[in-house]
Amino acid sequence: SQKIEQNSEALNIQEGKTATLTCNYTNYSPAYLQWYRQDPGRGPVFLLLIRENEKEKRKERLKVTFDTTLKQSLFHITASQPADSATYLCALDGDTGFQKLVFGTGTRLLVSP
């Protein structure tokens, strides 16, 4: 069956460290993968997109990797700050349906001072 999995346990790190979140998928062949940030009580906000032919994408303190062999994307936040505390969702294009996005359940990141 098709699955997209993110660690359901919260990730706790100290300010200044690098946070690494994982998104694994099964039985999908996505052309791209997206990462969103979601704060409590708010809608997700788009952060980054990485395509299947890209190994790595960077945006300021964010870095995303995409390994189609491992069927995995890693999301890194360097020099993390308490303001980075949020839930991070990955999403990929599903195999069927127009503009079909399939979302993971998200991983909560807590950055302590």
Added chain:
Amino acid sequence: EAQVTQNPRYLITVTGKKLTVTCSQNMNHEYMSWYRQDPGLGLRQIYYSMNVEVTDKGDVPEGYKVSRKEKRNFPLILESPSPNQTSLYFCASSSKAEIINNEQFFGPGTRLTVL
């Protein structure tokens, strides 16, 4: 300010009482979607619309209706709500011009409780 708005933000209702959740976007986006978000299940698409008068089912359309009479508005209708429709609902829009990125702009969410 470019945004997607939803109303109401919070709603408690009873089984069987018809309700409508409104969604409006001011970005002239062609594409709009409704999602529900439940613990452990993530965001699931309910319905989507490619343009005015063009709508189609997503993954979990049962018990919902939508309409797209105007480009900016995409209301979600629950004709006879049931407790299993208690959830957090998000409207999202995206641009046809940016279809290659498929970046979704989400509204603030509507928390619905059906008793």
